[in-house]
Amino acid sequence: MQFRIEALDQHYGSSQVLRQVGLEIAPGECLAVLGRNGAGKTTLLKCVMGLIAPSAGRVLLDGADITGWSPNRRSRAGIAYVPQGREIFSELTVGENIEAAARAHGTYGTAAMEEAVSLFPVLAEMWKRPGGALSGGQQQQLAIARALVTRPRLLILDEPTEGIQPNIVAAIGEVLRALKGRLSILLVEQYLDFAIETADAFLILSRGAVVESGRAEAMSRAHLTRFIAV
Numbered sequence: 001m002q003f004r005i006e007a008l009d010q011h012y013g014s015s016q017v018l019r020q021v022g023l024e025i026a027p028g029e030c031l032a033v034l035g036r037n038g039a040g041k042t043t044l045l046k047c048v049m050g051l052i053a054p055s056a057g058r059v060l061l062d063g064a065d066i067t068g069w070s071p072n073r074r075s076r077a078g079i080a081y082v083p084q085g086r087e088i089f090s091e092l093t094v095g096e097n098i099e100a101a102a103r104a105h106g107t108y109g110t111a112a113m114e115e116a117v118s119l120f121p122v123l124a125e126m127w128k129r130p131g132g133a134l135s136g137g138q139q140q141q142l143a144i145a146r147a148l149v150t151r152p153r154l155l156i157l158d159e160p161t162e163g164i165q166p167n168i169v170a171a172i173g174e175v176l177r178a179l180k181g182r183l184s185i186l187l188v189e190q191y192l193d194f195a196i197e198t199a200d201a202f203l204i205l206s207r208g209a210v211v212e213s214g215r216a217e218a219m220s221r222a223h224l225t226r227f228i229a230v
């Protein structure tokens with residue numbers, strides 16, 4: 001899929017949080033968005049998912065202007081969002097979390113559902129446990145699997161490694177790298193090594209504006225570090 005944002009502005013009341021943000025994700029690639037706390041990263045992702053409406057600018061999916069589309073319609077068009085802090089249903093079992101997403105997207109019992117679950121073996125082991133009983137890392141894996149059940153063409157992840165133990169970070173990284181090519185990824189990440197291992201391109205946000213963007217191979221670790229130190 002071709003995904004593009006043009007000149008996006010966003011305001012919370014009178015304060016402007018995004019300023020003329022533009023970006024493009026090539027089919028099958030991962031774009032990592034870096035920036036300090038409060039730079040506007042989560043706000044940008046919410047605009048992509050349609051959870052908040054930008055005050056100006058356009059969001060384009062395969063050339064179609066989807067700026068006014070509801071989150072539901074975007075979801076059906078192939079955009080899936082894993083929010084910061086995961087937000088799984090902690091009262092429902094792991095299985096129920098997965099099955100609810102699959103039913104909502106007509107993928108219940110299909111290969112898409114089986115495959116999403118099989119990417120994270122811990123989910124089958126914990127199938128009948130409540131989501132809230134999982135560790136933070138396991139909940140993140142559940143949140144990603146639940147997004148993948150919808151068979152997205154664009155997967156959006158907001159700080160998926162935040163507060164997660166290293167072995168699970170590694171497992172999530174492997175899955176994302178394996179998925180590239182089949183889908184595009186928009187990744188917001190503060191953990192630089194993870195971003196470097198995963199991204200094909202970078203975009204740096206500072207105070208709501210794009211201050212730099214480019215191919216991953218053209219950006220050194222030392223250079224990127226400058227933009228995320230808090």
Ligand SMILES: Nc1ncnc2c1ncn2[C@@H]1O[C@H](COP(=O)(O)OP(=O)(O)O)[C@@H](O)[C@H]1O
Pocket residue numbers: 012017035036037038039040041042043044
């Ligand atoms: N719902 C909101 N209402 C008002 N201001 C907000 C709201 N959400 C975020 N902000 C402000 O917008 C700015 C960008 O926030 P956010 O997009 O969450 O940044 P990041 O994800 O890069 O840390 C911050 O200054 C934050 O305080």
Ligand SMILES: [Mg+2]
Pocket residue numbers: 041042043084158
């Ligand atoms: Mg954020």
